[in-house]
Amino acid sequence: MARIGQWKLCLGLAFVLACAHQESPTGPWVRHLNLRGLHHLSKRAIVDGLSLQSTGWWPLARKNYFDEGALRVDEKRVVAVCNQHGYFDARVVGTQVEPHGKRAVDVTITIDEGKPTLISGVTVQGLETVPSKTAQELRRRLPLWPGKIFDYSDFLAAQGLLRDQLRRHGYAYAQVKGTAEVSRSDHEAAVALSASPGPVVHLGLIRVEGNRSIPEDPIRRRLTFATGDLFDPGELERSENRVYGLGVLSSAAIRIPEQAQAIADVTVQVEPAQRLRELRLGGGVGVEQQREEARLRAEWVVHNFLGGLRTLRLTAKPAYVVVPGLTNIRQQGFAADGEVQLAQPDVFGTALTAQGRVGYQLQIQEGFEYYGPRGGVGLERALWRDRILLSAAWNLQFFTFFNIDSTAFNPVTTPLGFGFQNPYRLAFLDEAVELDLRDNRIQPHRGIWLGAHIEEGFPQIGGDFRYLKFVPEARAYLPLGGFATVAVRGLVGWLYPYSLQHDSPVTRRFFLGGPSAQRGFSYGRLAPQAVDPTTGNRIPVGGDGEVLFSGELRLGTFRLWGNPLDFVAFLDAGDVTPSVTQLDFGNLHYAVGPDLLYQTPIGPLRAGVGMRLNRLSANGPNGLANPDPGQRFAFHITLGESF
Numbered sequence: 206m207a208r209i210g211q212w213k214l215c216l217g218l219a220f221v222l223a224c225a226h227q228e229s230p231t232g233p234w235v236r237h238l239n240l241r242g243l244h245h246l247s248k249r250a251i252v253d254g255l256s257l258q259s260t261g262w263w264p265l266a267r268k269n270y271f272d273e274g275a276l277r278v279d280e281k282r283v284v285a286v287c288n289q290h291g292y293f294d295a296r297v298v299g300t301q302v303e304p305h306g307k308r309a310v311d312v313t314i315t316i317d318e319g320k321p322t323l324i325s326g327v328t329v330q331g332l333e334t335v336p337s338k339t340a341q342e343l344r345r346r347l348p349l350w351p352g353k354i355f356d357y358s359d360f361l362a363a364q365g366l367l368r369d370q371l372r373r374h375g376y377a378y379a380q381v382k383g384t385a386e387v388s389r390s391d392h393e394a395a396v397a398l399s400a401s402p403g404p405v406v407h408l409g410l411i412r413v414e415g416n417r418s419i420p421e422d423p424i425r426r427r428l429t430f431a432t433g434d435l436f437d438p439g440e441l442e443r444s445e446n447r448v449y450g451l452g453v454l455s456s457a458a459i460r461i462p463e464q465a466q467a468i469a470d471v472t473v474q475v476e477p478a479q480r481l482r483e484l485r486l487g488g489g490v491g492v493e494q495q496r497e498e499a500r501l502r503a504e505w506v507v508h509n510f511l512g513g514l515r516t517l518r519l520t521a522k523p524a525y526v527v528v529p530g531l532t533n534i535r536q537q538g539f540a541a542d543g544e545v546q547l548a549q550p551d552v553f554g555t556a557l558t559a560q561g562r563v564g565y566q567l568q569i570q571e572g573f574e575y576y577g578p579r580g581g582v583g584l585e586r587a588l589w590r591d592r593i594l595l596s597a598a599w600n601l602q603f604f605t606f607f608n609i610d611s612t613a614f615n616p617v618t619t620p621l622g623f624g625f626q627n628p629y630r631l632a633f634l635d636e637a638v639e640l641d642l643r644d645n646r647i648q649p650h651r652g653i654w655l656g657a658h659i660e661e662g663f664p665q666i667g668g669d670f671r672y673l674k675f676v677p678e679a680r681a682y683l684p685l686g687g688f689a690t691v692a693v694r695g696l697v698g699w700l701y702p703y704s705l706q707h708d709s710p711v712t713r714r715f716f717l718g719g720p721s722a723q724r725g726f727s728y729g730r731l732a733p734q735a736v737d738p739t740t741g742n743r744i745p746v747g748g749d750g751e752v753l754f755s756g757e758l759r760l761g762t763f764r765l766w767g768n769p770l771d772f773v774a775f776l777d778a779g780d781v782t783p784s785v786t787q788l789d790f791g792n793l794h795y796a797v798g799p800d801l802l803y804q805t806p807i808g809p810l811r812a813g814v815g816m817r818l819n820r821l822s823a824n825g826p827n828g829l830a831n832p833d834p835g836q837r838f839a840f841h842i843t844l845g846e847s848f
C-alpha cells in the first residue's frame with residue numbers, strides 16, 4: 206500500500222513536465238504525431254502534455270520540428286499522463302519515426318495502457334458542523350464515487366468543488382485537503398477528503414476606501430449585498446464588476462479579513478482611473494452574396510464628463526457599400542453613421558440610468574438610399590442583481606429617400622407598399638424587458654435568456670405612422686461535457702399598422718437572413734421581395750410577420766495561434782411574410798450548415814455557409830412567392846456570436 210497526498214502523487218509528473226528542450230529549426234518537421242494502443246484514455250489528453258506536436262494542416266502553419274531528445278522525454282510524459290488518469294501500469298512499448306519526403310517525419314508512439322485503478326471508497330470528514338441536509342448535498346455533488354477510475358484531475362476538482370460549495374453556503378474561510386491511498390497490486394485507490402468549514406460568516410460593516418474624488422454613494426448603490434447578509438462569494442464578485450463598470454476606476458476589489466470570524470467587515474477598495482478618456486479605432490469587411498462593404502469605426506469616450514459620473518460617447522462609422530458585389534455592381538457609394546450619446550447613471554439618486562443621443566445616417570439599402578438625422582431619450586433600470594433589465598425610450602427619425610427603385614416599391618404591384626412619406630418622419634416609443642440567467646454574456650455555455658421588445662408609433666409623439674410592433678424571444682444553453690454546448694433560440698415578430706391608408710414603415714419591417722438570423726439566406730434577403738421587370742432583380746421590401754428558430758451544437762476543437770478554434774453545426778428555420786396571419790409554422794424555410802468560430806481578443810470571428818433544404822422554387826405556400834428561388838447556398842463572415 207502507498208499513501209500519497211496530492212503533491213506526492215504528481216511529483217514525478219511535475220519533474221518530467223519541467224524538463225525543457227530547444228526546438229531545432231534545422232531538422233525535419235513532424236507531419237503527424239500518432240498514438241497507438243489507446244482504448245480508454247483520450248488521445249487529446251495525452252497529446253496536449255507532449256513536447257512533440259503535429260504540424261497544422263492549414264497553409265502557413267508554424268512547423269513543429271522533430272527532436273530526438275524531446276521524443277525520449279515524451280515517452281516519460283506519456284507514462285506520467287497515463288498515471289495521472291489512473292493507469293499506473295501504463296508503459297510505452299515502442300516508438301517509430303518514419304520519413305515523409307525529404308523534410309518531414311511521422312512519429313508513432315505505441316502504448317500499453319494496462320489495467321485501470323478504481324476508487325474503492327470515498328470518505329469525507331469535517332462536515333459535522335454543517336447541517337445534515339447540506340452535507341448530504343455536498344457529498345452527492347462530488348465527482349468521485351466507488352467503482353470510478355481514479356483520475357487525479359477529478360481528485361483535485363473534488364477538493365476545489367467542496368471548498369467552493371462550502372463558501373457558497375456561507376463558510377467563507379473553508380479549506381479542504383485530500384489524500385489517496387493507492388494499491389498498485391490491487392488496482393484500487395481509497396480517497397479521503399478532510400474539510401475545515403470554519404464559522405458561518407455574516408457580513409458586518411461595509412467601508413469604501415480609495416475613492417478620493419469619486420462619490421461614495423454611487424459605489425454603494427452598486428453593491429448587491431448589505432450588512433447582515435450571509436457571505437456569498439458570487440455576490441462579492443458581481444458587486445466588483447458593477448463597481449468597476451462605473452467607468453471611472455482603474456481597479457475595484459472587495460475583501461473580508463483574512464482571519465476567520467463570524468461577523469466579517471467588508472472593504473471595498475477602489476482606485477480612480479488616471480485617464481478618463483478613451484480613443485478606440487477599428488475596421489472590418491462585410492462579405493455577403495448580396496452585399497459587400499468595407500467599414501471603419503472611431504469612438505471617443507469621456508468618462509465622468511463634467512462630473513456626476515456621466516459618460517460622453519462620440520461614434521463615427523464610415524463605410525463603402527457595393528450591392529450585390531464588386532463583380533456585379535448595381536448600387537455603390539459611401540455610407541456613414543455618426544452619433545453623440547450622453548449617459549447619466551443614478552438619476553436623482555435612484556438606480557435609473559438616463560440616456561440621450563443624436564445622430565445622422567447615410568445608408569444604402571437594396572432598392573433605395575436615405576439620409577437624415579435621428580435622436581432619442583430613454584431610461585434604463587437593472588433589477589435582481591442585474592439579471593433583469595427594463596428600458597423605455599422615445600425615438601425620432603427624419604429621413605429623405607433617394608435613388609428609389611419605383612418599380613419595386615409600388616403599392617399596386619408589390620405585396621407591401623413603400624410605407625413612407627418623403628421626407629419620412631418616424632417617432633416611436635420603445636420598451637424592452639430582459640431576463641438573463643446565463644453563465645456568461647459574451648460566450649454563454651449554460652442558462653437561459655428571455656426578452657420582449659415592444660414599439661408603438663403614433664402621430665401624437667411626432668411621427669407620420671401609427672403602428673404596433675411586438676417581438677418576444679427566448680434562448681437556452683446546455684453544456685455537454687467540457688467541450689460542447691447546445692444552443693437554441695426562438696422568436697416571433699408581429700408588426701401591425703393601424704392606418705388603412707398607410708403601410709408599415711419600411712425601416713421598421715422584418716428582414717431575416719445573415720449570420721445572426723436564418724443562415725440559408727444572405728443578410729436581409731429572407732423577406733417578401735419585389736421583382737424589377739426591367740432588370741429581373743429581386744429587392745426585399747420587408748414584412749409584418751416573422752418567425753425564427755435556431756439550434757446549434759458548438760464544439761471546441763483545437764487552438765490556432767494560441768486562440769481556440771471551435772466548430773459549430775446549425776439548423777435554422779424561419780420565414781417573413783407580408784402579415785403575421787400568413788405565417789405557416791409547418792412550412793418554414795430550413796437551412797443547415799457549419800460555422801468555424803475563432804476566438805479573438807476582440808470577440809469571436811465566425812465564417813460559415815448555410816444550405817437551404819426546401820422552398821427553392823419561385824412559388825411558395827399560400828400563394829406567396831419564395832425569396833431568392835434557386836439560390837441554395839449562402840456564406841457569411843462576421844464578428845460575434847450568432848446569438
